[in-house]
Amino acid sequence: MIRKMLMSFTGLMLMSMCIAQTEDVQITSTKLSETLSMLQGRGGNIGVLTGADGVILIDDQYAPMSARILDAVEAISKEPVRFVINTHWHSDHTGGNENFGGKGALIVAHDNVRRRLSTDQVIKALGRPVPAAPEQAWPVITFSQNLTMHLNGEEIRILHQPRAHTDGDAILYFVNSNVIHAGDVFFNGMYPFIDTSTGGSLNGVIGAVERILALADDNTRIIPGHGPLADKSDLVAYHAMLTTVRERIIAYLNQGMTATGIEIRDPLKDFNKKWGQGFMRPDVWLRIAIEDLAEK
Numbered sequence: 001m002i003r004k005m006l007m008s009f010t011g012l013m014l015m016s017m018c019i020a021q022t023e024d025v026q027i028t029s030t031k032l033s034e035t036l037s038m039l040q041g042r043g044g045n046i047g048v049l050t051g052a053d054g055v056i057l058i059d060d061q062y063a064p065m066s067a068r069i070l071d072a073v074e075a076i077s078k079e080p081v082r083f084v085i086n087t088h089w090h091s092d093h094t095g096g097n098e099n100f101g102g103k104g105a106l107i108v109a110h111d112n113v114r115r116r117l118s119t120d121q122v123i124k125a126l127g128r129p130v131p132a133a134p135e136q137a138w139p140v141i142t143f144s145q146n147l148t149m150h151l152n153g154e155e156i157r158i159l160h161q162p163r164a165h166t167d168g169d170a171i172l173y174f175v176n177s178n179v180i181h182a183g184d185v186f187f188n189g190m191y192p193f194i195d196t197s198t199g200g201s202l203n204g205v206i207g208a209v210e211r212i213l214a215l216a217d218d219n220t221r222i223i224p225g226h227g228p229l230a231d232k233s234d235l236v237a238y239h240a241m242l243t244t245v246r247e248r249i250i251a252y253l254n255q256g257m258t259a260t261g262i263e264i265r266d267p268l269k270d271f272n273k274k275w276g277q278g279f280m281r282p283d284v285w286l287r288i289a290i291e292d293l294a295e296k
């Protein structure tokens with residue numbers, strides 16, 4: 001019970017921090033190719049595809065960021081935002097949907113993103129209830145597996161990743177620019193959050209990372225859901241961390257050990273210095289990974 005209360009308190013703290021801190025956040029813009037840029041502010045990293053066909057946004061952070069996002073977009077292109085593609089349903093990636101959808105952008109996402117945005121959700125590990133979003137925020141074009149869009153001279157392959165960070169993740173491969181937007185299957189340089197209460201799993205995240213590694217070459221730029229712009233070597237390091245942690249936990253589980261027993265042995269100890277300084281506290285990430293793997 002106390003643990004539960006602590007978790008809800010952490011969740012509330014995180015939520016109020018997000019809202020309070022959007023006030024003074026600046027957006028930074030990084031050009032990746034003739035047509036593609038990355039925007040960073042508060043929340044998930046945004047991809048921007050521009051050209052004569054209009055602006056396509058990949059994710060849109062929190063609602064209070066929309067005006068600043070639009071300013072940053074207008075510095076690149078004067079065309080209207082025609083599409084917003086969501087990598088998954090979490091509000092640090094879809095919070096601007098209502099604003100952009102209300103201005104006429106068409107929102108595109110996996111079927112489960114629409115399902116979750118249109119109904120009340122709870123992110124259990126963070127103790128965070130998330131009420132349904134208003135209808136203007138819901139995706140109007142949805143897909144069950146993959147979708148390809150051809151806009152601004154770019155072939156955009158939108159590839160669903162089953163049971164990964166959530167049950168509605170998509171990665172986006174911009175073939176011509178050789179850029180991949182990974183969404184939250186990739187937290188660059190830090191432990192990931194995996195939302196097992198809305199259909200995510202560690203095995204699914206690792207599977208998604210392996211599919212990105214198969215698409216990428218040494219020149220591919222990878223936009224992670226969170227953290228700095230990455231290349232393939234960053235993703236290789238992340239993959240090694242995830243698979244090693246999984247291997248250690250499974251070995252302990254196979255010995256019949258409980259979650260607490262595994263925590264005492266601290267399977268993250270040699271990783272915490274490099275990977276434990278981000279959004280996810282090591283103890284929370286470890287507990288999510290153990291409980292997820294124990295269920296298999």
Ligand SMILES: [Zn+2]
Pocket residue numbers: 088090165184
């Ligand atoms: Zn997320």
